[in-house]
Amino acid sequence: MLTVFGDIRSGNCLKVKWMLDLLGKDYSWVETDIMSGGSRTADFLAMNPAGQVPTIVLDDGRTLAQSNAILLHFAEGTPYVPEDAYDRARMFEWLFWEQYSHEPYVAVARFQRLYLGKTASEVEPRLMERGRAALDRLEAALSEDEWLAGASPSVADLALVAYTRLAHEGGFDLSPLPNVRRWIARVETVFGIS
Known part of the structure; x- marks a missing residue:
């Protein structure tokens, strides 16, 4: 299952959540508190060396970070990416x-x-x-x-x-x-x- 590591207080994380919800994607949300170092643990840094949320793990295990890149990945082929x-x-x-x-x-x-x-x-x-x-x-x-x-x-x-x-x-x-x-x-x- 798609997994999203994010801090719900972050607008960058929320916009990913909103897109996934809009598209009806099944995903697991892993709350990652950046204020307490949740994105700086060894496990998190192994997944995303930049130590930033949001970070997603796709069904096949590949990871993707940066909110706008994640949005574009999921919006590909939808009306939210202009054809023109x-x-x-x-x-x-x-x-x-x-x-x-x-x-x-x-x-x-x-x-x-x-x-x-x-x-x-x-x-x-x-x-x-x-x-x-x-x-x-x-x-x-x-x-x-x-x-x-x-x-x-x-x-x-x-x-x-x-x-x-x-x-x-x-x-x-x-x-x-x-x-x-x-x-x-x-x-x-x-x-x-x-």
């Missing part, structure tokens, strides 16, 4: 941007505030500035289109909603971003996220 080459490239563009320009700021601010207990004044201002810039970038993109990569929802929407919908936990105010808020509601509806 340009729309598919835009989906990849958003996935790369999510891990480079969104998650390192929005998710890290959330982690520091929610899990490390830092106050707003203790979070590095540059982190907040770049997180706000990422959310503003989403707002601008969603003023032109309902979805990030083409005329229908894709893996890019699922990947980016994971931490965007929780941005307030990192101290980001979504109230001035109406396009983002409407998009979050659309993505949650389509992907069955509660």
Whole structure:
């Protein structure tokens, strides 16, 4: 059976869970608490030397890490990977941007505030500035289109909603971003996220 090693508090892990649930995949979830070193044990590092969750073990024993790679693996051949080459490239563009320009700021601010207990004044201002810039970038993109990569929802929407919908936990105010808020509601509806 497919096994997912993940920390349920992590947006990167949740987006994998949401995709598997949406597709009706049978899997076993192994809760891996990153705060207590669950991804740093010898057994875990033998499976994933990067020591990160999520990590999956396929039925045949092969492993795969990195949330967006896992999403793409399972979404292959579904409507969530655009058939049109340009729309598919835009989906990849958003996935790369999510891990480079969104998650390192929005998710890290959330982690520091929610899990490390830092106050707003203790979070590095540059982190907040770049997180706000990422959310503003989403707002601008969603003023032109309902979805990030083409005329229908894709893996890019699922990947980016994971931490965007929780941005307030990192101290980001979504109230001035109406396009983002409407998009979050659309993505949650389509992907069955509660």
